[in-house]
Amino acid sequence: MKKEKEAKVLTPAQERRKQFLDTFFATIPVRIGFGIIAVMIVCAVFAPLVAPYDPYTQDLTNMLQGMSGAHFFGTDALGRDLLSRIIYGARASLSVGLVSTLIAGSVGIALGLMAGYLGKWIDAVIMRVMDAMMSIPVVILALFIGSILGKGLGNIMLCIGIVMMPGYARMTRGQVLSVKQLDYVTAGKISGATRMKNAVKHILPNCIAPNLVLATMNLGTAILTEAGLSYLGMGINPPTASWGAMVSDGYRYLQEYPHIAIIPGIFIILTVWAFNVCGDALRDATDPRLRGTR
Amino acid sequence: MGKYVFKRLGQSLIVVFIVTVIVFGLMHLLPGDPIQIYLGDTATEEQIAYYTKQFGLDQPLPVQYIRWIGGLFKGEMGRSITYSIDVKELLLRRVASTLSVTFPAFVLALLIGICLGVITSTHRGRTLDSLLTSIANVGIATPAFWIGMILVYIFGLKLKWLPVQGYIPFSESPSDYIKCLVMPVIVLTLGHLSSNTRQTRSSMLEVISQDYIRTARSKGLSEKTVVYKHALRNALIPIVTMMGGAVGALLGGTVVIENLFNIPGVGALMLTAIINKDYMVVQNVTFVIAVAVVICNLLIDILYGYIDPRIRVE
Numbered sequence: 042m043k044k045e046k047e048a049k050v051l052t053p054a055q056e057r058r059k060q061f062l063d064t065f066f067a068t069i070p071v072r073i074g075f076g077i078i079a080v081m082i083v084c085a086v087f088a089p090l091v092a093p094y095d096p097y098t099q100d101l102t103n104m105l106q107g108m109s110g111a112h113f114f115g116t117d118a119l120g121r122d123l124l125s126r127i128i129y130g131a132r133a134s135l136s137v138g139l140v141s142t143l144i145a146g147s148v149g150i151a152l153g154l155m156a157g158y159l160g161k162w163i164d165a166v167i168m169r170v171m172d173a174m175m176s177i178p179v180v181i182l183a184l185f186i187g188s189i190l191g192k193g194l195g196n197i198m199l200c201i202g203i204v205m206m207p208g209y210a211r212m213t214r215g216q217v218l219s220v221k222q223l224d225y226v227t228a229g230k231i232s233g234a235t236r237m238k239n240a241v242k243h244i245l246p247n248c249i250a251p252n253l254v255l256a257t258m259n260l261g262t263a264i265l266t267e268a269g270l271s272y273l274g275m276g277i278n279p280p281t282a283s284w285g286a287m288v289s290d291g292y293r294y295l296q297e298y299p300h301i302a303i304i305p306g307i308f309i310i311l312t313v314w315a316f317n318v319c320g321d322a323l324r325d326a327t328d329p330r331l332r333g334t335r
Numbered sequence: 336m337g338k339y340v341f342k343r344l345g346q347s348l349i350v351v352f353i354v355t356v357i358v359f360g361l362m363h364l365l366p367g368d369p370i371q372i373y374l375g376d377t378a379t380e381e382q383i384a385y386y387t388k389q390f391g392l393d394q395p396l397p398v399q400y401i402r403w404i405g406g407l408f409k410g411e412m413g414r415s416i417t418y419s420i421d422v423k424e425l426l427l428r429r430v431a432s433t434l435s436v437t438f439p440a441f442v443l444a445l446l447i448g449i450c451l452g453v454i455t456s457t458h459r460g461r462t463l464d465s466l467l468t469s470i471a472n473v474g475i476a477t478p479a480f481w482i483g484m485i486l487v488y489i490f491g492l493k494l495k496w497l498p499v500q501g502y503i504p505f506s507e508s509p510s511d512y513i514k515c516l517v518m519p520v521i522v523l524t525l526g527h528l529s530s531n532t533r534q535t536r537s538s539m540l541e542v543i544s545q546d547y548i549r550t551a552r553s554k555g556l557s558e559k560t561v562v563y564k565h566a567l568r569n570a571l572i573p574i575v576t577m578m579g580g581a582v583g584a585l586l587g588g589t590v591v592i593e594n595l596f597n598i599p600g601v602g603a604l605m606l607t608a609i610i611n612k613d614y615m616v617v618q619n620v621t622f623v624i625a626v627a628v629v630i631c632n633l634l635i636d637i638l639y640g641y642i643d644p645r646i647r648v649e
Contacts, residue, residue, distance in 0.1 A: 070469070070472075169346065169349050169350055169353055170353055170357075172346070172350045172353075173350045173351075173353035173354045173357055173625075174357070175580070175583075176350060176354055176583065176625045176628040176629050176632075177354060177357070177358070177583070177621060177624070177625050177628075178583045178584060178586055178587025178588075178590075178624060178628075179584070179587055180587040180588065180590045180591065181587050181590065181605060181621060181624070184590070184605070184606070184609050185358075185361045185362075185365075185609065185617075185621075186361070188365050188366075188609055188610075189361060189364045189365055189366070191366070261476060265476075265478055268478050268480075269478060269479075269480065269591055272478070272480045272591065273590070273591065273594060273606065285478070288478070288480065288481055288484065289480075292484055295484060295487065295488050295492065296488075296492045299488050302481075302484055303481075303484075303485070306477075306478065306481035306484070306485075309476075309477075309478055309481065310473065310476045310477050310478075310481070311476075313475075313476035313477075314472060314473055314475075314476035317472060317475060317476055318472060
């Protein structure tokens, strides 16, 4: 009876929010994925409190240990605690994912908005450059840019951000082209709004939702790209903990101590999977036509 | 249609031109001197100056760019600084091993991906759909180098069924050639297989909800005819249009796979060339890959421009 009363007093905005959340959390994998992301974020933010050991302290008397009570995931070739390095690795992976997606999103959306709204030669130049970037494989372009910028967390974020940028530019341009034909944009023009104001105030807000979905999906791609670059030795500088570099280091001891390479890989898979599943759910929740199609 | 083909061709040429500018510009932004890297720390200034002149690196950048492009028009790719041989020869030596991995992976990922996509879409909501979709989702999230390592551990180190690393040409031993390629092909196939499965499934589900499928069913056609003749043919359009990008992704993927399995292919060559700043190798290999992607995209677009007038108009 009480629940019914509460349901009745929901405002339309609250109703929409409830419907969105119900659709978003409709399936079990999404709830698991959301939980994994939440745990990873807590580990990344509170790494110094959560990690049982210092991830950089070497203990050569304790190297290549198996799983035990003292070292839950064992130790690496330098005697560093693997669990602590994985917890700190979450910090690197999540920050690379988040910052590179922010860089790619903000620059890509700005370029797409300019191309779509201003059109003519500006559109042609921007989109042909984006096409050219997309015709070079991501790994190779990332290796190029990574080599120029050099190793390190900040440079990897920038590198992956640049590589992922064309996707946002393309998507935003498409959105802008369809939105700018709508009546309210024309009304804005007639009422004397400047081109800048019209683009930013009237068109841009309509391009955010699909880009947000793309960003959620790209978080996983960014984490995978960082892991790949670190595996190739072109990623984050050692001794900073990175899941990709940990897999690469563990490869040398694969025959005797496979857990050193396997465990960090499982964390990459879990995190990327969680972001992909949540990205799919976000897209389905924002576009009801696609519900359950992926 | 002629206007459409002409426009797409023009756009492709512009894209290829921009690729050459980007690659040339990025290469020359790389820190370090390639001649110094090649000769080592003990090289004298005279030696460095001699080799710099030999490779034409003493010329201004616009001159070097024009020389490179001019050479490409004549079918020349210059000399590799690291390997001291013609880049074209180097590429031809390496391309066989790369194609031995990428071609089967491309075909397998496409065929199996489409089959699994059809199965999941026709069993929507059932256990089989949930199982295959979940596996595909995990497949997309799995780094290729990690799955490669797991295979090496199981089939190479523990069961000893397959060689851990290396490449033996077909001409030397056909059976060893196949054994060497099994794991690299599986690794390269898995990621693309997963994305093809997801793409086919979503595309099929969108098509299946269309009115003409309902009409086909109400005409009394068998489910097999409806699925394969009516639905799949239309659902394949977005998959085939993505094939150009898949070619690039597969070729890019060889950088990691060839490094992991120690295959002397184009991907491994690229990694070494970027580290050593081997200008001509990096520029030409990237150019060849980008041209392959652009040509694939162009052919697919033209093909579908013919088949589907909606694409032509867009």
